[in-house]
Amino acid sequence: MFFHVIVTSECNSQCRYCYGEALQDTDEDFEGLDVDYSLPKNISYNMSELSEFCARDPECVLTFYGGEPLLRLEEIGRIMDNVKVGHFLIQTNGLLLDRLDSAYVNRFHTILVSLDGDETLTDYYRGAGTFRKVVENLKLIKENGFNGELIARMTVMEQTDIYKQVEWLLDNSEFSFSSVHWQLNAGFWKNDFKRRTFSSWSRNNYNPGVRRLVKFWVDTMEQSKRVLRIYPFLGIAESLLFGDNESLLRCGGGWINYTIQTDGFIIPCPTMWGMKDYYLGHITKTDPASLKRVFVGNPCSKCDILNLCGGRCLYTNVTHRWSDKAYVHVCETVRTLIEAINDKAPIIKSLIEQEKIHRSDFEYMKYNGCEIIP
Numbered sequence: 001m002f003f004h005v006i007v008t009s010e011c012n013s014q015c016r017y018c019y020g021e022a023l024q025d026t027d028e029d030f031e032g033l034d035v036d037y038s039l040p041k042n043i044s045y046n047m048s049e050l051s052e053f054c055a056r057d058p059e060c061v062l063t064f065y066g067g068e069p070l071l072r073l074e075e076i077g078r079i080m081d082n083v084k085v086g087h088f089l090i091q092t093n094g095l096l097l098d099r100l101d102s103a104y105v106n107r108f109h110t111i112l113v114s115l116d117g118d119e120t121l122t123d124y125y126r127g128a129g130t131f132r133k134v135v136e137n138l139k140l141i142k143e144n145g146f147n148g149e150l151i152a153r154m155t156v157m158e159q160t161d162i163y164k165q166v167e168w169l170l171d172n173s174e175f176s177f178s179s180v181h182w183q184l185n186a187g188f189w190k191n192d193f194k195r196r197t198f199s200s201w202s203r204n205n206y207n208p209g210v211r212r213l214v215k216f217w218v219d220t221m222e223q224s225k226r227v228l229r230i231y232p233f234l235g236i237a238e239s240l241l242f243g244d245n246e247s248l249l250r251c252g253g254g255w256i257n258y259t260i261q262t263d264g265f266i267i268p269c270p271t272m273w274g275m276k277d278y279y280l281g282h283i284t285k286t287d288p289a290s291l292k293r294v295f296v297g298n299p300c301s302k303c304d305i306l307n308l309c310g311g312r313c314l315y316t317n318v319t320h321r322w323s324d325k326a327y328v329h330v331c332e333t334v335r336t337l338i339e340a341i342n343d344k345a346p347i348i349k350s351l352i353e354q355e356k357i358h359r360s361d362f363e364y365m366k367y368n369g370c371e372i373i374p
């Protein structure tokens with residue numbers, strides 16, 4: 001089982017798609033859902049309680065999450081010193097990575113670091129100076145011996161040219177990543193669809209960009225015998241090629257990847273923070289193996305591509321922040337992604353048969369925080 005541990009709800013960034021959206025989107029009406037807005041900012045349960053909870057799952061994987069988890073360096077150290085798990089991962093904005101002792105950093109199996117692309121784009125979304133500081137920190141942790149997987153985790157919206165930015169992250173003179181994942185800022189806020197241009201951008205820019213990127217991905221396999229670790233492509237290709245057709249959420253939210261709030265209650269995913277209707281247990285009382293499971297409902301449950309999409313996002317499915325009419329444009333991005341990879345599947349298969357690339361090139365740690373479906 002995978003568990004996000006919310007270390008703190010505080011953050012040291014003010015990103016456009018999070019802090020910026022929150023300022024413009026003050027409507028907290030979750031249509032009948034009971035939300036606790038008074039959760040503790042920091043962990044309020046005892047370390048022994050977390051330790052005992054994880055001990056009941058021999059394959060427990062913990063991912064530090066926030067807010068910004070590195071604002072609580074000592075708490076992270078305490079957990080890593082006292083809780084026995086299979087692996088530790090972290091999702092961070094990377095600004096404080098230089099402050100965590102390398103003895104801890106080097107124990108992370110995976111670090112997912114928020115970068116949206118090149119310096120101009122990252123600083124536009126995340127604030128001036130962000131890119132430079134994060135890249136300095138990444139170089140430092142590499143120098144200090146970090147050998148785990150480092151994933152550039154992009155948040156994508158209308159200012160992003162997906163083809164240009166993913167290609168740049170994979171190969172540039174500043175800091176090239178071996179792994180990239182992204183998530184669309186789509187369906188998370190109540191009123192933003194009206195003030196944004198998501199439908200025309202996704203149709204005219206993002207979807208064509210994804211098709212072009214898939215072509216680039218497969219061209220690279222043919223020309224360099226390399227399968228670039230572009231996570232949305234890896235996940236879909238693996239299912240299409242090797243028959244691992246899943247119908248459950250690919251992020252794992254609500255069935256294999258849960259979140260532990262600062263008060264110890266367990267929810268399906270970090271964005272469902274405080275949603276009491278979705279409290280599935282508490283670390284002091286619930287066995288990891290007996291946690292309730294939650295699944296997506298309509299429109300996903302009736303969708304013809306549910307087996308490949310998995311439902312994209314439980315939070316957007318249950319909160320309906322975007323209307324069905326608006327969400328159709330998000331589903332169109334999912335269809336584009338699946339079709340683009342499906343179109344290239346015969347070429348990929350033939351490259352595997354010729355042993356230019358290998359099935360193992362498509363393997364990855366599932367539920368590591370990459371949702372696969374952006």
Ligand code: SF4
Pocket residue numbers: 299300301303304305306309310311312313330331334335
């Ligand atoms: S494509 Fe849309 S409706 Fe279909 S499963 Fe995915 S998110 Fe749900």
Ligand code: SF4
Pocket residue numbers: 249251252253268269270271312313314315316371
């Ligand atoms: S995709 Fe949605 S349900 Fe899954 S972890 Fe992200 S916000 Fe949560």
